[in-house]
Amino acid sequence: MHTDLIRKHAAPVPRYTSYPTAPHFHGGVNAATYREWLGKIAPGTSLSLYIHIPYCDRLCWFCACNTRQTRRYEPIAQYLHYLYREIATVARLVADGVEVGALHFGGGSPTMLSPDDMRTLNDVLRGAFAFRPDAEISVEIDPNDMDEARFDALAEIGMTRVSLGVQDFDPRVQAAINREQSFAQTKAVVDAARARGAQSVNLDLLYGLPHQTVDSVAATVEQALSLDPDRIALFGYAHVPWMRKHQTMIDEATLPDIVGRFEQSSRAAQIIAGHGYQVIGIDHFAKPGDAMAVAHREGRLRRNFQGYTVDDLDTLIGFGASSIGKLGQGYVQNSTATGEYERLVSENGLAVTKGFALSEEDRMRAWVIERLMCDFSFSKAEFTDCFGITGAPLAALADRLVAEDEDGLVITDGDRFVVTERGRPVVRAVVAAFDAYLGSNGARHSTAV
Template sequence: MTPDLIKRYAAPVPRYTSYPTANHFSAAVTAEDYRRWLGELPQDAALSLYVHIPYCRELCWYCGCSTKATQRYAPVGDYLAPLFAEIEAAAALVPPGHRVTHIHWGGGSPDILKPADIRRLGTLMRSQFSFAPTAEFAVEIDPRLLSEEQADAFAEIGVNRVSIGVQDFDMAVQRSIGRMQSFETTSKAVGLFRERGIRSINVDLVYGLPRQTEESASRTLAQVLELAPDRVAVFGYAHLPDRLKHQRLIDESTLPGPVERFAQAQLIARHLTDAGYAQLGIDHFARPSDHLATGRLARNFQGYTTDQADALLGFGASAISRLPHGFAQNAVAVDDYGRRVGTDGLATARGHAMHGDDEMRASLIEQLMCEFSVSWPDLARRFGAGVEQLRREAEDLARNDADAFVDLHEDGLRVTEKGRPFVRMVCARFDPYLSAEVEQRRHALAV
């Protein structure tokens, strides 16, 4: 990989955790549409549930999540009333024969909740939905907030996988992003969960942060490996100060450039694979025995997953639901979210109804992101003659592929080893919604 090549392909493009991506949602999808979609799910639907807690104790400068900082618990406690009401309203609409196979609490920081409220929320969800005995129940944790009592509460409601945010342990990097978090604090949090029988631990890292170098990333990774996580997710920092005002606190002159970002990502990948982790997709790593490495890979708003549910139901402010019919997103602002739930029971503010060749392109992009290949016969069995349009687009892509990123053959399209770090750029070639002029301000660099 030459510096010129890396720079040439370092354009902002979507992460493709969905297709179409959320910035193409519109107010054309309403709560009535979402209500109807829920009622039309299969009687035996497998469901995935996501709950969004949009609060943190303090706002990290690098953060791109929909959250706000509060030093008081009152706003968090007040938020739970509409959240509980929304969960009850949606549960009344889904078919009675459903089963829940995946649950994920994200944020924000779900461990900003008091132990009693963790139990209340977990108990409510189990009373409203039918959980499969083998359901994966994951929660995102800020180890700086975690207490023994909270760990007890998470274990009691059935949490069996924990995702711990680290980003970087280097103090210079931490000062540059407004997040001071020691290795000792993180290690203690891991220990609290393992002591309570929660064995599946995920660690989140970020590269491309201010003042971050290959050396600092290497030191951080050595400490992470001491924690022996089952999975490691490695995300590229998305610097979008035009959209995220708190990112303006970051000194842009200290950000690594595309070549440095690429080197950091490659170094972390090498260290993790050398340590025995399997690389999955572009940015997830798992122990070979972990079911992320052994199961069928899929992609959703949390990244790579084994979640194969028929529908993902999102609860809370800004949460997105994915159903066979399309996407429905709740109001982003907490006050607006609460008003909508109080008036209607649901909080849908925008979304996208799948139409035309959306589902076919979504399948192609997900396969490229997960497996780096796609089979024309397999797509044709699902979508019929429309696949021929994708084949023509793939042929055009291959004709202009001067850097050998793809290998086109009669049965399908494959992203080469050289092209894998740039697979998002390949996917973008099949995304007719993408507008380069608009997307520049919405997405992270492709490296």
């Protein structure tokens, strides 16, 4: 892609892990709303659960997650007390007959939990909800947390998939982002997770970090590939110091420009694909036999707050500070501050402070955006089958985008609106044209490349 086009279309836009995006959530959806929505979940519904542990024992300066640093275990133990209460409250509000098809532990660093607390949390969840025998249990792992006892505990709770943050193996880059983690240490964790039953291993890599070059990113990718991961996520570093003050520790003069970021991501993607991995959306790769690659080929790939996923369950319940849930009626989000989360749970068992109730137009736009982010195209006939004549204005918008496109980013192919190979690196910019809320509340976003 020509560098002039990269600069032209790299304006900051959302990552579109939801629509509407989280900055548009508001206090009109609250805990009372959530109680009502939970009570309407039909028996027989399969749930996806997300558990947020908002603690790390070190603060990585690149991180944009909702987390806080602690060297003591007491705040974590206290937090778990309120997490258990929230789980019990939700379980009482949900009808009998629902079952859990997927469980994801995220953070922060969920592997900061002690082995006994990992087991207790698992027991609380399984006591509150019925789990399908084939439920996927995925865990985000910080290699610096791990020891034999924690690996054993993960095996006991039924871990099936793990995700490890690598970011970059270059010591200079690691020092600049406060994330020291050797290749040998990472390999040991991958090997141990597989030995304990992990059927799928994902590695997270980053480009756009301080001091990275095309060659250094390529070297990290080659090292990561030597670990034979089932999936790789290749994310662009989101420099948002106005949201995450610790990112001010990163010297902006050491960051690559837009063109440098694009060259790093292109080279990394070329190497990964050259090793036989299937390209998934804008930033994921999977072995051809992996469930994500299969879902992508079959048009079943989904996108949620964890990124690309094969989780096709429409009801996501989030537990813990800042966690987001999605129910049939819309989105809910818990209080981000742990102290406020604990206070709210203590008072009424729930901590939802904002959310978004979806209109029919929101659902139509969400459908189009998800398909473009997953497949780089959508069928107008399929869209009409889903939403009928009410979708005509969006179909007309797609036609208008093709007619007005001067850069070869989108075309019409039969009844399909298609983002071209030329347009894929800036698909977020294309998708933004379908976002009716973009720019309406002054939210700032990371660059589109």
